Structures are given as structure tokens and as C-alpha cells.
Amino acid sequence: VRRALALLLPLSCALWLAPAAELRAQQAAKSAPRAAREAAPAQKPAHEAAPRRAHGSDTAPRAAAAPAAPSAGEAPPSGDLPALWRDSRRLEAEAELAQKPKSYFVLDLAARRVAVKARGMDLLRIPVEETGYWGRRLTPGPTALVAKESLKQPARPQIRPGEEKKDETLDEQILEVKDMPTAYHLRLEDGLDVQVLPAAEPGFWPQLRRRLRFWRWGVERALATLRERREHRETRSLYLVLQPEAARALYWSLYEGIEGVIVPR
């Protein structure tokens, strides 16, 4: 038994840690874009510059939800052929969407951010805290949101004719961003399932739970891959961790049918 355990334990650990390898690599790479963001902050109005409390939480809203400066994206890097290719594909897809009088989203995994845009201008810019991807390689290009799903879907309140509106019952009569979920799935075209989860708070136990949650996602995806292979079908899954307030804002801003662009790493 001891010999078997001695063999099994390292093997199990290696297999269980495999999905986390990608996360570690991303976390290592995370410091660079974040440093760049901090070094060159986007122009923000006064209310964004001041720290703000959201629903009793002192989490600093890192979602640059205020309208950002008009931008068509950073200049393409010179010399790096895959990056140039990815950038030109993104811009071409975005140029098509920018011609329409609708908002659209750009899920840019290379820049680790999600943006809701209109006419090439950032309306909402949300930094991505953590990502993971499982499935066939993503290619940059257009996509669309097919459905938003969550365990507790926010329900539209129904007006009862003749009912008097009182301040005490106002919360029950309206739908606001605070009613939006922080954990949900965005089903995109081509079978891509984006799982959005709220970022963990600092501290040992929340961080451990965060790590376990990521491993669980990896294990679930691995087992799902086996099942899907037997059923001759394929799904792709993207794991996206956002600050809770940013996750709510994104859920609010994306509507079913909204078009967008996805840019892989």
C-alpha cells in the first residue's frame, strides 16, 4: 500500500496541477500588462479618480466603467508576425462592427480585458483578473452572444396596474446593476462557453478557494472532454475571473444577440 501510494501521489499531483500550469504562466505574465495599465492610466472623469464603495464593499472598482478615451486599440507590434496577424484580424472584425449603430464587445485575452464599445470607442473597459481556456484553439474574429445564463437569473419586475409606488418597495419594482449576478455563463456562437466568476478577496482561505475553483474547472473540463468525445461533440470553455462589480456591469451591458470580437492570447 505504501509503495502504491508513493507512486500514486506524485502522479496524481502532477495531473491535478496540470490545469493550474496555465494559470501560473498567466499570473507571471499578468504583471506586465497591469504595470503598463498603471503606468499609463486612461483619462478618467473625476468620479473614477476618487475611491468609491460599492454596496458596502470596499473593493476598489477596477472596472473602468466611465467612458474611456476613443481608441481603436494599441499600435500593432512590429516584427512579431503572430501578434501582427492577430491584431489585423481583430481590427478587421472590429472595423465591421464599428460601422453599425450598435454597441459591441471585444473580449481581448491577449490584453486581458473586456470592452464594450460603440463606433470604435470604449464605453466600458473591464480588466480580466484571471483566465483559462479549454478546447480547440481560438482564432481572432467575430462572434455574438447567444445566451446569458446564471443560477439566479435576474427577473424583470412586473408592474401591477394601479399599484401605488412607494420608496420602501422601490427595490422590488426596479432592476438595477446591483441585482445582476457575479457568476454566470455567456454562451457565444460556435459553442464557446465563457464562465465568468468573481475574483476572490485577499487572504489565505479565499485564495485557496480560488485555486481549488480553478482546479475544479480543469477537472470538470477534462471529464467533460471524455464525455463529449464519446458523443462526437465539442464544446470550448473560457474561464474568466472579474472583480464582482465589473462582472455585474458586464452582465448588465451585454444583451443577447450583441455582436463582438474575440482575441485569443
Place this chain on the structure above:
Amino acid sequence: MPPERSAAPAADRPLPGPAPARGAALRAAVLGLRILLLAAAVGALAFAGLVGAGVWIARSAAGPLPAVVEDAATLREQGLAARRKIEKVMPHGQFIVVDTAKNRLYLRDGDRVVREVVVSCGSGAVLPDPSGKKTWVFDTPRGERMVKSKAKHPTWIKPDWAFYEEGETPPKKYEDRVEEGVLGDYALGIGDGFFLHGTLYTRLLGRNVTHGCVRIGDADLEYLYKNVPLGTKVYIF
């Protein structure tokens, strides 16, 4: 006559209880534990094997990196052409952005925020038509719009839903639909019956309470009315 007691010392006496039975129970417990550990190890191995197989399949099915057939100069040119296409439609000069989640309106001039205003946007509530044929959804419409009209001392022509909401039947006469003073001093029409207008309920600014219009406080509304020309683009998200 009582039986004669043994005179042997206590140390030489045999231990109470059935010793062989206790030893057998201990051996069985150890064996059970070993079987349990072995089963757990085999289970863990099987589970790890399954997960590993899933990882391997996923990695092998990921596919190769896309082959880039264009050269760097072509790609750069394509990117620049797309960028120019975007910049051509990008808003320039003065425009309005409405954040329906935060209930904020930003009057912007290019990159600069000229004025930030606390507003009230759509409540997201629904009202079914009494006939059951249709349902009104009170959302502020998203996307690009334009200031199409400007009015001073606007009157509200109450639509059907306003009567149904109050539990009344919509009147036949047009005059019975006209209501004055509820839209504030000014209104900026953005199409399809939606307006940026004033409100009597200033305490509710910052909340999603409207039927789709954007309610603005008096001072901010006056500023917008005086400084926003017709044709100004409005981006709502």
C-alpha cells in the same frame, strides 16, 4: 464449603478476557484499513487517469497554431486600413454617453468629459397589456442615437401604457392625454419617443426608475439644452 482460593501471585495469573479474539479483531481492522487505502489509491489512480486522458485529448485536439501566410508588411497594411476605417466612424467633437448601469450621463468633447450628470434610466420592469397581446419593457434603448429635437416647456402626451399602469383605460380624445409640467423645463428628443428630460422626482436621480427616458436634474438639463446642438450623437450602454 467454599472453593479453595489459589494462592498463586497476581503476576502469574492469566489476563482476563479472550486474548486470541482481541488479536483477531485487531488484525481484521488493519486488513480492512489496508483494503480501504488500496481502494482509495486505485480510485484516485483511476480518477487521475481519467483526468489525465481528458487533458491529453484536449491538448492533442487543440490544433496547431494558425499558419500566417501574409508577410509583416501586408499585415501591418491590413491593420492600418482597418484602423483608419474605425477612426473614420469614431465620434469626434461633442457627444453624449449614457451609462444606464451607473445612471450617469457624460457630455464629452473628444477625450474630455465636459460635464458628468447623475440621471435616472429605465427600470427594466414589464407591464403586460390588459388584452394580453403585448408587453411593454421599460428599458432605456442601447446603442447610438442622436439629438433629434429640442423643446422648451415640453408637454407629455401620455401613451397607452401610462394609463394602463395607473389602472385606467386610455382615453379616446387627444386632449385627455396631454399633461404639462411633468417633463421639466426642457426635453431633448433622441427618437422613437425617448427623451432626455427633467423630473419632479429628483430624489430618485441615480436610480433606474424611468419608463425608458433619461431623467435629468433641472440645472444639468438646462446646461445640456443650451450647449448640446441638434444632431449630437448619444451613445447609450
